[in-house]
Amino acid sequence: MTVNSVSSSTLSTILQNAVTREHKQLTTLETENSTGLLADIGLTLGASSGQDISLHQQYADLNGFSASNAIVTSQLETSYNAATTLQQSASTMLSQVIEGLSSTPSSTGSAAIQQVAASALQSFVTTANSEVSDVYVFGGINTGIEPINSSAASSTGAAQTAAQSAFSNYLTSIGATAATITGAQMTTFLTSTSLPASQSFTSQFSGTDWSTNWSNASATAQTSRIGLNDTITTSVTTNNTAFQSLAQGLTMLNQFANMNLSSSAYTALMQQAQSVMTAASNDLTDVGATIGTMQSAVKQANSNISLQQDTLNTQINASEAVNPYQAATQLTNLTNQLQVAYSLTAQIQKLSLVNFL
């Protein structure tokens, strides 16, 4: 036998093998053409698939933020609206107080101020207890309980009765009545921090008394993870001085404005109310700004996330996607090749010396 000889079995199997191989390639190319992705990513990428898997993990990680940041955003929005409402209510009250300053106590004027304060106090309680899907936004991490006691505005509630009894205790201690209390005495009552606990008005709006009578909010503010390495505080609690000042100012007017005070005591009350309400209004503006900053941080985080996702997407595509033009061309080439293989098989079958004998 010579080097050039070819056995009959080689002649028939060589095309069989080629056709089998091409069929396998054909299924791969069909998948790639229809999906635009590699048919078997693990097989094609092998050891470098770890890189691809990490990219997917990062992508999914960022995806997780879209849902959670939406929740944070809606909570912040509610907080911001509530803070704005409170701030408006504070400035409305303030203008009433300024009006009251220039007038003497009269049954109608004083009563009007007292009524405005009472309804403002009621709406303060409602607004501070704003909630989004059962989450009280001003409660810190204690989101399951109303941050301001719902009875705080009620005349029989602990908060209001505490103010009443402090005033009557004070009057008893100085031997005066509501009608005889002087302006200086009134100022002392409303501002002094050194009065005994039973007579103290100011101490009710901070520390333990505030937590007992008014606020249920946790000392710990809510924190949220809004980006991969970005965990921020995302709430303001009712323990903030803005809420305390507002409650103080409104309680002052609600309790003492319509008590037939002497002219000087009434003026002292109005002066104190003005100063407290101004502070409350300013503090609430600050609260709004704080919440606004949080909102913008979330917004910033969201846009960072979508930028990062775009980049990740590009990287994922670079390793997984197939060039559709290339895939289509390969498919055409392979189909042609298969056709050639088929017609060659037929030709070779015809080509036998037996046919010519």
Added chain:
Amino acid sequence: MGLTNAMDIASTSLATNAGLQAIVSRNTSNAQSTTGYVSTKVANVVTSLSGAAIILSVKNLTDSSLFNAMLSSTSANGSASTLSAGVTQLQQTVSDATTTTDSTTAATSPSTLLQALNTALQSYSSSPSAASAGAAVVTAADNLAGSLNSATQTTQDVRETADQNMVTSVATINTLLTQFQAVNTTIVQGTATGADITDALDQRSTILQSLSNEIGISTVNNPNGSMSIYTDSGVTLFETTPRTVTMQATTAYSPTTTGNAVYVDGVPVTGSSAVMPIQSGALAADADLRDTVAVTYQSQLDSIAGGLINAFAETSSSGNPVAGLFSASGSTSTISTSTVDTGLAGLIQVSAGADPTQGGAYTNILNGSINGASQNTSNAASYNTLILKYISNLSSTTAYPSGTALSTSSSLTSYTADSASWLDNQYQSASNNATYQSTLLSQTTQSLSNVTGVSIDQQMSQMLEYENSYQASAKLISTINSMFSSLLTAVSS
């Protein structure tokens, strides 16, 4: 030289021609044989003492170097295709690792489901008071534990299948060696008596080819025509008589099961105790799959399970770490980071304390009170400190046991990705090697077939030659006959 002599030569030539035709028939009938190895037979035609051409012997075309190349290629292909099949099965457990998923998609690979758990935790961290977010975390955790359980099952199934294949392979080898002995004896006898042993040689080659698919072999030809077979590591498989190949089957596989070794002639050729381990053939690949690849993957799964239990560990009232969201069945202890806790991936589950259907509560996840002491002292509804800690645990670097073919210092997220990547790498190289070996085998087979195989065209042209020769001999006989007739006529007249 007389006419009678010429007549004798011509008639012998007829017989020789008939013999040659018979060889052509034998060759053509086996030309497309697919059942085994068939070589072309050629007649050794010599001139006898009387001057006539006779068939002295029949040989087959051989090429020992190509044949040996074909044998080793068959072994390599046997091991490559077996390994590829097993690894492909393992790779199914991470086949969807290269997709992005959320907690609601039905995924199976640990890396994807870990990501889904991470996403669920992220949602839970921003709305800790929502029971639905807690439920999503438990579902994602359940899926992840289930994925590790089923990956363990798959891995052990692969080992069990490999074990069964090895038993079958050992039986096949023993049968082939017995057949080999019968054929070998025929060849030895035929060689001594000078009989036509070509078919027996073909048969022997076919047996060798089947044998080499199961186990890598090398052969030595002895002067009396017999052949000795050794494994590719040098252990005797056949020398005058077949040696026994044995292996004790293991019917059920758990991660802690060690498969039995294959013994050839009493010598272990697979497993850690093998001093002369076999290198190729399906048997070697199955042993590799059963004792190395699947075992390594199992240790990776176990390390992932350990990492998971540790990442969600809680603190007990006495300040010690205890298993939290995930635990090994019936145990609240955390897992060693220095040694692989074999089989852990099959036992990992979501602790009952986190699942309301098993008497637990979602808030236990928040408070760290699944098995530990609550860290949420004021019992606040939106306490998310621990959830944020768990999220950061998943991506922070910790220690992992050695001996898993992966880095010993990694984050859980990277570790799962690395494990999938390792498996994909095995998958790719096994698959590429299988394709390469199969192509190589078909090329080696073709080269061998081209040199020793039958070409029908060639046989046909030879047949024409023999036909002419037959006609010429017949013509000679008839001519000699007419010469005799003329002579006898002349004599009688």
